[in-house]
Amino acid sequence: MTTITKNNAKIQAELITFINAEILESEDSGLDSDTPLLAIGILDSLAMVSLIAKIEDAFGVRVPDEAVNPDNFQSVAAIAQMIDSIQEKNAQLSPLDSHLDPYIKSLTDSLKILESAGIKRHKLQLTQQQGELHYLQVTGNTDYSYVFLPGVGNPSSSWGNMLLSLNGEQSAIAVDLLGFGLSSIASDRPNYADNIQAVLTLLETQQIPQPWILVGSSAGAMIGAEISRLKPESVKALIITGFGFVQNPTAWWEYLMNLSKSPQKFLEAAYYR
Template structure:
């Protein structure tokens, strides 16, 4: 079993990038198992060994390395009389992945915000303004889990599920762009922190931009990744919808080092990309807004562009920044559309450096004002 698990992780999840992987290699600490690959690994274990790992068994101890994982599978395979197993059959891989984040002191919250919306969020505690992370369309809040684990105890941060994806519950099966904006604002009204750093990926950037424009007094900074100025909206959207029907083509366009398209991943992508919530996001109103989504934004803005992003090329981020009052661009090498997932530590460093420069600029302006006041 150990050799088969090593083969699956190295060849199917990592595209052969870890030839030195053995039974003692620390999977979680080395970042080998990210949000997407963990979902695929759980599905593989279920199909290959007939074992559905229950929530309470998903913890760092059991996923420390291949040896501990194999021991868990063997234990669960033998324990045919376990009372908890039948109760776990309807638990989704996503719910189990959220459970794993909780073992890292990442808090999973279900927040009743009214209007038929129960917002799911992952939160960590730290210092300073709240980092509010909005995912790409179709991605759950766990797509930000590498960042959450890295920034906890340093920064306050929360990652949200968009309605129609993840664990957020809504009475609308086909939420539009406008619905997502309203949902996000409703949630932000429920939290204590009222100074935010908005960090958003892809279509989530449209939601973040709208919030920043409406509430500049609450938004310390806006960080956009995987998005920019879309000039041919209809052509871009039709191309993206066509690509959504070809998962392998989508992965090639989205990642610098795309994951192998296994049957499990193919099923997952087809399920997500075919959802009404995915196709309803860019309705008529959103299409009218998208070319002007960054107009009128005055808060300091940073675009983090993946050099190999073929969904939203980095040049589009540069065009957007040129059109704004206070915006800059950083390109990250060896990553595509999901730079925060492919290069999490570098991504965090860029964001922290950006925020440090904002603080320095604000401190200098404050000192200048004090000096002028004292001379008056």
């Protein structure tokens, strides 16, 4: 029989409160210490970033790379046991790692969960733009590929659950836009055209199976639409979501339907006015 110390019980209670409030946004979700967080999708990659940061802030420990695995994050009880163990050993990052940006460290740690489930990570060097494009990839038996394009501020891992569901069955990639996540560029202000060029370089040089199904959210929707315009023969479908900043959805939708009758006018209105 497992004995739960007072410290462990306190950690579990604080973790449950945090997950309910910040991740599930519910005062009483029914979450308990043994709820399978990973199996039912409560802890996706974005939630992992917040949770790892919470562990450091609330309990004064940094989770070492080797501890970021499904076993340690499968439930609140498992997380609390891990924290307890780290506290007992007074684990700290080595001096070589102490300079790392906390956001980058948390994001990298969260990606280890996806890697352990079979998702591959890559970085493409962008010689012309003096940068690198970070992306995630899964492979399957299809002769087409899903290309997931996030909005500004969202990393490629925000598509983590989708990639997990496709892994082994269908081919897909998800990218970090330039200047976000783990992608970088020499320019201080990467723009829309920079991201178009970077994504096209990735698609055309890394043998991403064609045709592509482009799935874009917010800024990613704009990038996907422009790639569809530039490479119509390579695109099987375009799925766009989350335009944002629409003050009058009804009027906007009517306007969009009118524009859709003339694709050239639609693109001119979207990108060139």
